[in-house]
Amino acid sequence: MHILILGGDGYLGWPTAMYFSNRGYDVTVVDNYMRRNTCTELDVGMLYPVPTLIERAKIWHELTGKEIKVVIGDLTQPEVMRSFFKGGVEYSWAIENSFTGIPDTMIHYAEQPSAPFSLINYKYANLTLGNNLLVTNNLMFALKDFARDTHVIHVGTMGEYGTPNIDIEEGWLEIEHKGRKDKFLFPRQASSLYHTTKIMDTDLMWFAVRMWDLRITDLMQGPVYGMETEDSKIDDRLMTLFNYDEIFGTIVNRFITQAVVGYPLTVYGKGGQTRGYLNINDTLQCVHMSEKTPPKKGELRIFNQIMETFSVNQLAEIACRVGKSLGYDVEVKSIVNPRREAEEHYYNPVYQGLIDIGVNPHYLTDDVMAGMFKVVERYKANIRKDVIFRGIKW
Template sequence: MRVLILGGDGYLGWPTAMELAAAGHDVTVLDNYLRRNVAQETNSEALIASPNLVERARVFKEVAGPTIEVIIADCTHYQQMADAFVRCEPEAVVHYAEQPSGPYSMSSYRGAHLTLNNNLNATFNLIWAVLEHAPDCHIIKLGTMGEYGTPNIDIEEGWINIEHKGRSDRFLFPRQAGSLYHTTKIFDTDLLWFYVRTHGLRVTDLMQGPVYGLTTAESILDPRLAPNFHYDDIFGTVVNRFLVQAVAGMPLTVYGAGGQTRGYLNIKDTLQCVGLVLANPAARGELKILNQFTESLSVNEIAERVRRAGMELDLEVQIQALPNPRKELEEHYYNPTLSGLLDLGLKPHYMTNEVLGEMLEVVGAHRDQIRRDIVMPRVRWNTDG
């Protein structure tokens, strides 16, 4: 298939591009380097420097064979998006091109404004590029489990049936996010649902949990093909921050009580899920919503797993609670449904000692580049004390 990957320079976009190209698809990646620029602006660069997208595509062709077409363009500029659609004529588009940091979206007016404008305009322009240039194209949109928040009831897969005063109907599952970034993903879902209802788009919205992992089948071919690894408080997920703290001999800093529970998944499973969804497209006029994670873990459980994996590598790992810089429940009910992707054939990889150990070894090889000051929280959710 001809596949256009928006955000193809990102943590998930680049490995997806390689995986789909290796599987024989005709892949074009588009990116405007927003993440690299915001990382630089906020002093949050990745642990391991990666070549630019053109160079990555060149290295991939050299070591693996397939060509990945590169377009440097901004999804918030409609003409640039439309031109990419005319050039690529995609049968499917994978939309990763958003500002994905909760802390950045909560850091300042600039962070909030950029996140809101970038994410909403990118999704809106994508919708119109599909309507005008490729109406049959399947949109695979990366949403987040964070759209649901942490409700005190089971989380369904996108939709809920509600009975009210003797009548019933099916609605989007209630959404209440914990950061402005996550709120933009809710707006995205609403926009897509509107255009699915009114214009018959075909959309799969993947409610993905935090992803971890540094290796995929293609990334191991050459170190220059590795996924980005951020470990700071703005772009680094809790797993990455703990791994770096373990290697640097810093205590693993748990925000508050540490009972914050989310559904996590290995990057290999993100690639599997996108591949499965590509092969099983939504019908015209259908918004298919799938929860995308493999295991639910609390922050305390992750800290314990990293501590255990560190012990096997003779790292002495301490765990320390910090006052929570975020506004969130630190102990709560969490029971999300996971069935759609398993039904499609997802075979999960779990966060085992071995997986964490491999990541610790990669981080250990770059120990000298770790900047300890950027791991600790620099952004607070509110400033009222």
């Protein structure tokens, strides 16, 4: 089975590449280093240096004998996307420099993934809109023209739904109106321009599925935490990139880093903002189980990819408790919320579909969090306090 990972250098992309490679799949990754380059441009520190994608593929090969083919290319360029289907791929690193044929499954992570980034100013808003929508549209047309059977697994976000005052279903909602019934995409109302692009992705994919009988899984993922996976444990150089700043760091990763370096945990406003979360290892499982059970042609299958929900206050409480048990003097500080969002709200999403296809959830226990503290501690000297909070306003 051949898997192509769009955005294979990213926080989720690289662990996914190792995961499938280790399970005997032929894996190709493509990335344009947008994430790394924007981190450099905005001067946000990463917890530890990460070798380039090509270096990581070489290390992986040296240690396991397995090949992850690497393409450095920009997927907003239609010809780069189309080369994966019709040939002419330019590999930046591969043992065998030959076209592997049309992928059986494509995992689409290649997007600008930060809400604050998309609201820094009009320039970053345009970059987010242009990048995310062009990559998805290029993918849809490549599938239409060359590969209508290839299964695409796209990672969307729970942020598409916002925080409605009703239960959040898995992607779809049956509505009865004036005595008639129909099924529609669940109403969506994002609270950032990044999240708005993910809504638009879903619309683009739903259009393509209706018109061209494609098969697509759209995973509405919550914020992910963690950095170690089974495969990265063989060598620290294989650990995925880890941001702890306000722009690219996800909340659990940020709170742990703040606790380790003695920076008060930044709770925005009242802290009642509730979201669904998952461990990075569960992202891998969810993608794998989706790959093993593809939807039928002409189906846009949507799962809510979270394992449990927490409010910001609850996460701060856990980080505080675990940090103190490890000897850290952790303080929690409520600050004026730079975002426009409900600070207290109803939140009751359904998240059963992935469990039904075989995912076995890991939860954010004190032990799991303590394990993350131990990794962050090793790199404490690298943590820059000045990048933790800048207050990007909505």
